[in-house]
Structures are given as C-alpha cells and as structure tokens.
Amino acid sequence: MTDKNFDDNAGVPEEGSDANASGPQPDFGNPDSTEAAASEGSDDDLTVDDILGATQTGEAAAEDAVLADLESTLLNDLKRLQAEYANYRRRTEEQRQVEIERARGEAAKGLIPVLDDLDRAAQHGDLVEGTPFAVIADKVRVAVERLGVVAYGEKGEDFDPQRHEAIFQQPAPGAEKTTILEVVEVGYRLGDVELRPAKVVVAVPEG
Numbered sequence: 001m002t003d004k005n006f007d008d009n010a011g012v013p014e015e016g017s018d019a020n021a022s023g024p025q026p027d028f029g030n031p032d033s034t035e036a037a038a039s040e041g042s043d044d045d046l047t048v049d050d051i052l053g054a055t056q057t058g059e060a061a062a063e064d065a066v067l068a069d070l071e072s073t074l075l076n077d078l079k080r081l082q083a084e085y086a087n088y089r090r091r092t093e094e095q096r097q098v099e100i101e102r103a104r105g106e107a108a109k110g111l112i113p114v115l116d117d118l119d120r121a122a123q124h125g126d127l128v129e130g131t132p133f134a135v136i137a138d139k140v141r142v143a144v145e146r147l148g149v150v151a152y153g154e155k156g157e158d159f160d161p162q163r164h165e166a167i168f169q170q171p172a173p174g175a176e177k178t179t180i181l182e183v184v185e186v187g188y189r190l191g192d193v194e195l196r197p198a199k200v201v202v203a204v205p206e207g
Helices: 002-008 031-039 048-052 058-123 132-146
Strands: 149-152 164-172 179-185 187-190 193-196 198-205
Touching (some): 058 132, 058 149, 164 179
Parallel strands (some): 164 198
Antiparallel strands (some): 149 187, 179 198
16 A cells, blocks of 8 residues: 555655746647747847847937037047147248248348448459458358348349339439439348348439
8 A cells, every 4th residue: 555655646746846946837738838938038049130130229329329429529629630730830830930030130130231341342442352351251241142141232123112222313314114223232131031122323214
C-alpha cells in the first residue's frame, strides 16, 4: 500500500516547489499564449536597420530641429569671427604701413634743409667734382633716395595746385595754360606723402 501511494503522487509537484515559483508557463496548446511569450523577447531582436527605419517621434524631431538651428548659429558665428579677424589683420597691416611711412617721412623731413643747402652750394659752384664736399653731397643724396624721397618741380611743367605752391604769377603772351616759369624751391614727396610742395613762379595766360 505504501508503494502505491508514492507512485500516485510522483507526478504532482509539491506546493511551493521551484516549478511553481517560476511563474505561469505558456500553454503550448493555446496559440495566443505562444505568441505572447514570443513577443516578450522581440525588443532584443531589433536590427540597426529596424532602429534607423523606425518612425521618428515629434519630440525627437523637435530636438533635431533645435540641434540644426544651433549648428547653423555656430557656423554663422564662426564665419563672422573669421571675417572680423581678416579685417583686423588688414587694418593692422595698413596701419603698420602708415606708421612706417610716417617714420620715414619724419626722417626725410629732417634732411630737406640739408638738401636745400646742397642745391644752393651747387648753384654757386661749390660742389666741384672730386672734392670731399662733393663726395659727401653725393652720399647724402643717395641716402635720401634709399628712403624713397623723390624731388619734383621743373621749369616748363604744368602747374598742379596739389603739388606746387605758386608764389608769383606772371602773364605770358601766347600762354594757353598755367605752367612753371621758375622753380624757387624744389618739392619733395615720399610715396603718397607730400613732404613739401614745390615753390614756383608760374606763367599764366594773358587777360
């Protein structure tokens, strides 16, 4: 009798056993139960293509729009900064050139009285070729030329009020335009900088 009772209870799980603790088991005889169990692990089977092809939510689209606007703003700011830096470099270079020309001009202006003395000495015949005075005069003129200083103002040139200073006007018969009749003081310029205008006597048309 004892063996029979043991055999009758062999197929019945004891209450509270591991079999019951594992939770409800799918009913394989029920198709709906099988599909539900299979759907529980479907999220783990997603591929990259599934994720990329998934429909974008409104919230995600809004975030993408914000990021796109931010990227555009940053790109525009970068372009603006690049343009400002390029303009700054250009202005700095232009200002540097102006300062260089100004310094050279100041140095050249200090030599103009010396050049005037050399011109007067030459007119009086004091600069005899081969003499020490003539050699020094030539060196001074070469140094001035290296600075970029140019002398101007010659007899017969057209009068230019921007470059010449007329200290006297003399009517000339047959003159059709105002021309330089005599150079009283040579003019000097350094590039576009006027160091001193030429002082001249001009011939003007009569009447």
